[in-house]
Amino acid sequence: xxxxxxxxxxxxxxxxxxxxxxxxxxxxxxxxxxxxxxxxxxxxxxxxxxxxxxxxxxxxxxxxxxxxxxxxxxxxxxxxxxxxxxxxxxxxxxxxxxxxxxxxxxxxxxxx
Amino acid sequence: xxxxxxxxxxxxxxxxxxxxxxxxxxxxxxxxxxxxxxxxxxxxxxxxxxxxxxxxxxxxxxxxxxxxxxxxxxxxxxxxxxxxxxxxxxxxxxxxxxxxxxxxxxxxxxxx
Numbered sequence: 001x002x003x004x005x006x007x008x009x010x011x012x013x014x015x016x017x018x019x020x021x022x023x024x025x026x027x028x029x030x031x032x033x034x035x036x037x038x039x040x041x042x043x044x045x046x047x048x049x050x051x052x053x054x055x056x057x058x059x060x061x062x063x064x065x066x067x068x069x070x071x072x073x074x075x076x077x078x079x080x081x082x083x084x085x086x087x088x089x090x091x092x093x094x095x096x097x098x099x100x101x102x103x104x105x106x107x108x109x110x111x112x
Numbered sequence: 113x114x115x116x117x118x119x120x121x122x123x124x125x126x127x128x129x130x131x132x133x134x135x136x137x138x139x140x141x142x143x144x145x146x147x148x149x150x151x152x153x154x155x156x157x158x159x160x161x162x163x164x165x166x167x168x169x170x171x172x173x174x175x176x177x178x179x180x181x182x183x184x185x186x187x188x189x190x191x192x193x194x195x196x197x198x199x200x201x202x203x204x205x206x207x208x209x210x211x212x213x214x215x216x217x218x219x220x221x222x223x224x
Contacts, residue, residue: 006154032210043116043202043215044155051210089154098162098209099170100145104154 003027004092006103014111019077021106023090026071030092030101035064035075038087038105047088048075080110114139118203118216125193126224133188133219135203143206144186145170145213146178148199155202160209161186193223 005024013019023033031052036044050057050064050073057064063076077084090103116137125131137144145160147170157170161180175197177189186205190197200220204213 002154009152034212036213036215041218043204043217044213045215046212049212091155093210095210098143098160098168100157100160100209100213101171102147102155102157104152 002101002103003030004090004101004103006088006090006106008106009104010107010109012109012111013080015082016079019075019080019084019108019110021075021077021088021090021108023073023075023103024071025073025092025101027092027094027101028071029094029096031095032093033064033066033073034091035062036089036091036102038089044089077108080108082110082112084108085110114214116203116205116214116216118201118219120219121217122220124222124224127194128192131190131193131221133190133201133203133221135186135188135216136184137186137205137214138184139205139214140183141205141207141214142183143209143211143213144180145204145209146176146186146188147202147204148172148197149202149218150199158188158201162209193221195223197221198223 034049038044146158159178203216206213
């Protein structure tokens with residue numbers, strides 16, 4: 001049973017507009033959350049993270065929001081660029097558990 | 113160059129023929145882990161290691177073995193591969209399970 005869920009398999013957005021990717025989790029012991037980006041034929045690469053003591057973390061065009069009460073986080077990409085077309089994975093872990101759980105991924109396509 | 117390497121990158125084998133996929137990192141990371149990526153399921157953790165000689169099961173450990181005799185190496189062993197182990201495998205390393213993970217390029221395994 002997956003503890004991290006990305007319910008939107010795909011997202012199409014126009015270049016320059018905002019991309020919003022969503023992620024839900026079920027394990028209330030998770031306190032670290034990360035987003036990874038993956039291009040075809042490559043390994044995932046780290047994008048941005050947030051710990052449960054914060055509700056927002058920003059890095060350039062990327063912002064992650066965490067809503068602990070709803071067990072929900074989102075990744076905002078503004079503005080979206082063609083190079084952002086990739087698969088995005090949400091991941092979560094707990095400080096008392098050495099496992100790392102990933103979601104199924106969301107494929108983002110940025111249209112020119 | 114800081115990197116995680118995996119070998120082989122592609123492997124086609126037959127049911128029951130033991131195989132090993134090697135993983136090596138040059139960043140002196142303590143945490144290493146193996147994942148498999150399957151359509152619709154995202155990345156699922158197979159095994160992880162917190163340090164030398166310390167390993168534990170992830171979410172899908174059945175049919176796999178690992179060892180961590182040296183800090184830099186974390187091989188994945190399939191003693192008797194079966195067709196349901198046909199997948200894309202990634203090795204990753206990081207300073208801890210809740211920090212950024214660096215992924216290898218992946219190993220595409222087909223078991224006939």
